[in-house]
Amino acid sequence: MAAKPSIPKGTRDFSPIEMAKRNYIFNTIRDVYHLYGFQQIETPAMETLSTLMGKYGEEGDKLLFKIQNSGDYFSGITDEELLSRNAARLASKFCEKGLRYDLTVPFARYVVMHRDEITFPFKRYQIQPVWRADRPQKGRYREFYQCDADVVGSDSLLNEVELMQIVDTVFSRFGVRVCIKINNRKILSGIAEIIGEADKIVDITVAIDKLDKIGLDNVNAELCEKGISEEAIAKLQPIILLSGTNAEKLETLKKVLAGSETGMKGVEESEFILGALEKMGLKNEIELDLTLARGLNYYTGAIFEVKALDVQIGSITGGGRYDNLTGVFGMSGVSGVGISFGADRIFDVLNQLDLYPREAVNGTELLFVNFGEKEAAYAMGMLTKVRAAGIRAELYPDASKMKKQMSYANAKRVPFVAIVGENEMNEGKATLKNMETGEQSLASVEEIIAALCRGE
Amino acid sequence: MAAKPSIPKGTRDFSPIEMAKRNYIFNTIRDVYHLYGFQQIETPAMETLSTLMGKYGEEGDKLLFKIQNSGDYFSGITDEELLSRNAARLASKFCEKGLRYDLTVPFARYVVMHRDEITFPFKRYQIQPVWRADRPQKGRYREFYQCDADVVGSDSLLNEVELMQIVDTVFSRFGVRVCIKINNRKILSGIAEIIGEADKIVDITVAIDKLDKIGLDNVNAELCEKGISEEAIAKLQPIILLSGTNAEKLETLKKVLAGSETGMKGVEESEFILGALEKMGLKNEIELDLTLARGLNYYTGAIFEVKALDVQIGSITGGGRYDNLTGVFGMSGVSGVGISFGADRIFDVLNQLDLYPREAVNGTELLFVNFGEKEAAYAMGMLTKVRAAGIRAELYPDASKMKKQMSYANAKRVPFVAIVGENEMNEGKATLKNMETGEQSLASVEEIIAALCRGE
Numbered sequence: 001m002a003a004k005p006s007i008p009k010g011t012r013d014f015s016p017i018e019m020a021k022r023n024y025i026f027n028t029i030r031d032v033y034h035l036y037g038f039q040q041i042e043t044p045a046m047e048t049l050s051t052l053m054g055k056y057g058e059e060g061d062k063l064l065f066k067i068q069n070s071g072d073y074f075s076g077i078t079d080e081e082l083l084s085r086n087a088a089r090l091a092s093k094f095c096e097k098g099l100r101y102d103l104t105v106p107f108a109r110y111v112v113m114h115r116d117e118i119t120f121p122f123k124r125y126q127i128q129p130v131w132r133a134d135r136p137q138k139g140r141y142r143e144f145y146q147c148d149a150d151v152v153g154s155d156s157l158l159n160e161v162e163l164m165q166i167v168d169t170v171f172s173r174f175g176v177r178v179c180i181k182i183n184n185r186k187i188l189s190g191i192a193e194i195i196g197e198a199d200k201i202v203d204i205t206v207a208i209d210k211l212d213k214i215g216l217d218n219v220n221a222e223l224c225e226k227g228i229s230e231e232a233i234a235k236l237q238p239i240i241l242l243s244g245t246n247a248e249k250l251e252t253l254k255k256v257l258a259g260s261e262t263g264m265k266g267v268e269e270s271e272f273i274l275g276a277l278e279k280m281g282l283k284n285e286i287e288l289d290l291t292l293a294r295g296l297n298y299y300t301g302a303i304f305e306v307k308a309l310d311v312q313i314g315s316i317t318g319g320g321r322y323d324n325l326t327g328v329f330g331m332s333g334v335s336g337v338g339i340s341f342g343a344d345r346i347f348d349v350l351n352q353l354d355l356y357p358r359e360a361v362n363g364t365e366l367l368f369v370n371f372g373e374k375e376a377a378y379a380m381g382m383l384t385k386v387r388a389a390g391i392r393a394e395l396y397p398d399a400s401k402m403k404k405q406m407s408y409a410n411a412k413r414v415p416f417v418a419i420v421g422e423n424e425m426n427e428g429k430a431t432l433k434n435m436e437t438g439e440q441s442l443a444s445v446e447e448i449i450a451a452l453c454r455g456e
Numbered sequence: 457m458a459a460k461p462s463i464p465k466g467t468r469d470f471s472p473i474e475m476a477k478r479n480y481i482f483n484t485i486r487d488v489y490h491l492y493g494f495q496q497i498e499t500p501a502m503e504t505l506s507t508l509m510g511k512y513g514e515e516g517d518k519l520l521f522k523i524q525n526s527g528d529y530f531s532g533i534t535d536e537e538l539l540s541r542n543a544a545r546l547a548s549k550f551c552e553k554g555l556r557y558d559l560t561v562p563f564a565r566y567v568v569m570h571r572d573e574i575t576f577p578f579k580r581y582q583i584q585p586v587w588r589a590d591r592p593q594k595g596r597y598r599e600f601y602q603c604d605a606d607v608v609g610s611d612s613l614l615n616e617v618e619l620m621q622i623v624d625t626v627f628s629r630f631g632v633r634v635c636i637k638i639n640n641r642k643i644l645s646g647i648a649e650i651i652g653e654a655d656k657i658v659d660i661t662v663a664i665d666k667l668d669k670i671g672l673d674n675v676n677a678e679l680c681e682k683g684i685s686e687e688a689i690a691k692l693q694p695i696i697l698l699s700g701t702n703a704e705k706l707e708t709l710k711k712v713l714a715g716s717e718t719g720m721k722g723v724e725e726s727e728f729i730l731g732a733l734e735k736m737g738l739k740n741e742i743e744l745d746l747t748l749a750r751g752l753n754y755y756t757g758a759i760f761e762v763k764a765l766d767v768q769i770g771s772i773t774g775g776g777r778y779d780n781l782t783g784v785f786g787m788s789g790v791s792g793v794g795i796s797f798g799a800d801r802i803f804d805v806l807n808q809l810d811l812y813p814r815e816a817v818n819g820t821e822l823l824f825v826n827f828g829e830k831e832a833a834y835a836m837g838m839l840t841k842v843r844a845a846g847i848r849a850e851l852y853p854d855a856s857k858m859k860k861q862m863s864y865a866n867a868k869r870v871p872f873v874a875i876v877g878e879n880e881m882n883e884g885k886a887t888l889k890n891m892e893t894g895e896q897s898l899a900s901v902e903e904i905i906a907a908l909c910r911g912e
Contacts, residue, residue: 035849037848039472040476044463046467047463082538121852158851276833381736384736391491392493
């Protein structure tokens with residue numbers, strides 16, 4: 001009974017200060033989503049296994065947390081099956097439900113189930129935890145939050161433009177300098193088409209990505225090693241050496257991809273998105289980057305990724321356009337585009353750059369010291385008025401030693417302390433102490449309220 | 457593959473409008489918790505089964521959702537054990553983790569694990585879902601949110617006082633009239649002591665509760681049936697007939713319980729709490745109610761419950777003081793007091809009374825109609841300025857038929873629509889339409905911003 005308790009590996013408790021920081025992140029993202037007309041939904045933690053299985057590949061199926069059926073989960077299973085000890089097959093008999101693995105599949109399921117209530121285009125966001133039975137390691141958890149926004153039921157590129165504006169606004173509000181990278185699946189397909197090596201797209205992007213590090217000759221050698229023909233490599237040269245402004249890159253691509261309808265469509269889409277964003281004036285740089293190939297099997301148009309400029313860390317946000325979100329659930333024709341902010345990495349970035357605004361992380365603004373029953377009763381009266389003014393305030397509940405009460409104030413980083421003793425009570429005031437400067441002065445409750453409102 | 461998807465029974469999807477309402481509830485509660493110096497924590501959805509098992513009684517153990525171990529969960533189990541098909545015993549071999557059943561046990565576990573980081577008294581709140589494999593029925597779900605606040609590590613009754621102020625403030629902000637009922641376990645123990653029937657406390661409170669409905673004679677008859685002696689019933693008469701103001705009730709109790717130290721302590725505590733609250737001036741009524749016996753095995757001091765006055769529904773908030781929160785995890789001496797708001801019932805109450813403030817539930821405030829690429833580009837420029845002013849606004853992403861775009865505005869309950877066609881572009885303005893009144897006028901972007909800010 002008395003063994004020291006623990007939590008499952010790969011999971012975390014969030015302390016008050018961590019929660020304050022996380023809430024600052026989620027609230028900032030949420031506010032910007034709202035500004036752009038996105039609406040929140042929530043789906044249950046548990047989905048039926050038939051909803052989840054087969055959606056994340058064979059590896060994904062293994063990483064689903066499965067929930068054992070209640071009651072007699074052995075019924076309907078023969079002795080022979082039991083003794084086969086086939087863990088995977090029997091799991092589907094023991095378990096009908098699993099924990100959600102991402103927010104995309106539940107969203108697709110939601111769209112299909114609620115298609116008659118939804119007005120399309122549907123701009124939805126969702127901020128909820130997901131669970132994966134991954135091997136836990138530094139920075140990888142078995143429970144973590146995703147914060148996704150998607151627009152489904154509209155093919156307009158204005159959605160892509162707005163999502164990039166959202167990314168720009170969110171990171172501006174955080175005070176984090178980022179580079180937004182954009183690519184287009186159709187450009188990559190066009191390249192593959194032109195050089196006649198459709199299946200080598202990933203090899204090509206990986207090699208191009210190394211240009212700065214290993215130089216052109218080595219990139220070409222690597223492409224050759226991967227079995228790409230000399231003729232194709234020759235055609236690839238302008239793309240490997242692609243540089244300059246986004247407009248210059250697009251001009252080069254137009255020449256190279258002239259023979260590919262798909263490729264030209266990708267160029268046109270990118271031109272529209274980048275052009276509109278230039279007109280709006282983003283605060284962060286946006287760069288056409290052909291080496292961006294994330295989720296290549298999933299995305300069908302624009303692909304996005306965000307890198308922090310001042311912290312060494314992987315992508316902190318990503319997304320793209322996809323076709324046929326809901327086809328797997330029998331509803332066709334629903335395409336969409338979405339982004340997902342990586343909350344855990346953003347948390348690390350803001351921590352490293354120390355960018356949490358004080359007022360977002362601070363809790364209690366004023367603590368009344370407790371000297372005993374009479375003083376406490378008096379303080380409670382003041383407290384009611386202070387709180388009515390919207391100031392977060394506490395009375396230390398016990399008449400403990402002053403030192404203990406001050407430690408409490410320090411531990412909670414309370415910026416102001418109010419002291420009410422015999423003298424103060426006689427004057428109808430309190431001594432207000434600024435915990436940072438150490439200054440203190442006798443103040444009425446109105447003066448306290450005014451001082452704290454100024455202090456913000 | 458194409459079967460219509462569904463969600464596990466007893467679980468729910470929350471639509472945008474439901475989410476807006478739920479967020480209004482959670483945010484109101486959260487704001488008041490902050491005002492009183494409470495800090496948020498979060499714990500993982502999954503806890504080890506050793507943390508959860510044995511904490512909720514035998515019935516509770518059965519209602520835990522258990523998560524099947526990853527990999528080969530059969531290892532270490534003999535054929536004989538398998539063929540025994542003992543679902544409960546084998547569950548503890550197949551599963552090491554379960555979903556949290558409430559927020560109290562994870563909180564106790566948190567306090568023990570983080571005891572060295574926590575500064576006591578610890579005022580924590582937690583708003584997270586919990587899961588129970590209950591038989592689903594109307595109003596009872598297998599996944600639902602709890603929003604708990606507790607103060608641990610302080611015996612001061614000021615904590616009880618503040619929790620009642622929190623309850624009063626939250627329901628005032630909601631605009632819901634409530635009656636706060638308060639009792640004290642020590643008073644109930646005192647009564648049992650005086651009449652010498654310690655184990656009959658529940659029977660007694662149940663019978664007393666029926667006084668209004670069945671009358672004194674029938675109450676006494678019921679007590680007799682339950683095996684309570686005539687002498688005890690005679691002593692109970694002043695308690696059954698207890699009426700008047702809280703002060704009058706306390707006076708009567710002081711006489712009846714004079715012989716019980718525990719009982720008198722309960723009276724004294726209640727007197728302090730009610731006295732302090734009277735001085736603060738609550739907006740809602742508070743009533744000493746001896747029939748309140750919720751969680752009797754758990755609570756050791758004050759017991760609270762809140763009833764809505766204008767809606768027929770069970771208790772919408774409850775709580776009380778308990779001893780030894782963490783003893784089961786080997787850490788003694790941590791007593792506390794807490795409350796829990798019933799979010800689902802509060803949702804129903806606010807729905808029935810139609811009390812959601814418009815601004816809390818509304819999303820997009822302004823929709824730009826899309827007439828085509830040129831007009832959309834123009835609108836995007838205005839949109840950027842409107843959003844920079846903090847107004848939630850959208851441009852319909854496709855140049856669809858006007859009727860479709862207006863249906864979208866109506867479905868999302870957008871109060872203002874901006875129309876930008878040839879004329880408007882020439883004038884550098886937009887036609888602003890108030891969707892409620894139907895009024896429309898030509899307005900510059902500055903005028904639009906001013907109109908929408910006034911509209912709030």
